[in-house]
Amino acid sequence: MESALHCCVVLTSTAEPVPATRLAELHGVSATYLAKQLQALSRADLVHSVQGKSGGYVLTRSPAKITVLDVVEAVDGSEPxxxxxxxxxxxxxxxxxxxxxxxxxxxxxxxxxxxxxxxxLAEVSIADLRRMVGDDYDMDVMSEVGKWLRS
Incomplete structure (x- = not known):
């Protein structure tokens, strides 16, 4: 769930699709492991996989419309x-x-x-997390993440 949440926040930093391998590299996790997380997000219609040379993952809707609970339930299920x-x-x-x-x-x-x-969890959106992550740094970390993803 942690990787899935980080990926959703990171995907707010660029409008371009981001390959799973690039997301895995950024977070220092196994690409195979992350692919499973991204597949769960895709099945829940939170991210969309774009095929092709410039393919990768993008959010399916505004980060303000995706809650942390949406991500948690996509990965871990909605059972108590x-x-x-x-x-x-x-x-x-x-x-x-x-x-x-x-x-x-x-x-x-x-x-x-x-x-x-x-x-x-339902009260916090991915947009909220993006803002909070940004507040944790003395620099515009989300812009830096976006630049790194596009490099």
């Missing part, structure tokens, strides 16, 4: 991060199924945390 297996119904002190009609305190807590996490 916590799965309750009703452990309280197992072992020597197992509760009977009829006593477990509602989620336990642990499940309620974890489900609430997952909802809060997803809500927070």
């Amino acid at each position: 991060t916590y799965v309750c297996t009703e452990i309280r119904q197992r072992g020597p002190l197992a509760a009977p199924p009829e006593a477990c009609t509602a989620p336990c305190a642990i499940a309620r807590t974890m489900f609430a945390a997952d909802r809060a996490w997803r809500a927070a």
Whole structure:
């Protein structure tokens, strides 16, 4: 997910398609690994693959219209991060199924945390991340990234 988020931010720095190999080189990750991340983003219609000599990846829409949650769910799926297996119904002190009609305190807590996490990610766009990444540096790093990608 980290590489996918970085790629989406980087793709805001140029209007030209960026080859996966160039993105992998920029981030110091395996091109094979990154290709899987980009395929997941493509399946979710967050990036588009442009074929040909000048091919590569571009965002499919404005960075302001792509949320961090969109990227996370494209790569990791939309299933909750916590799965309750009703452990309280197992072992020597197992509760009977009829006593477990509602989620336990642990499940309620974890489900609430997952909802809060997803809500927070839905509030941040790729455009927001681009701005925040830029704020982390004393120079216009996104312009420098764009120049490097085009070189």
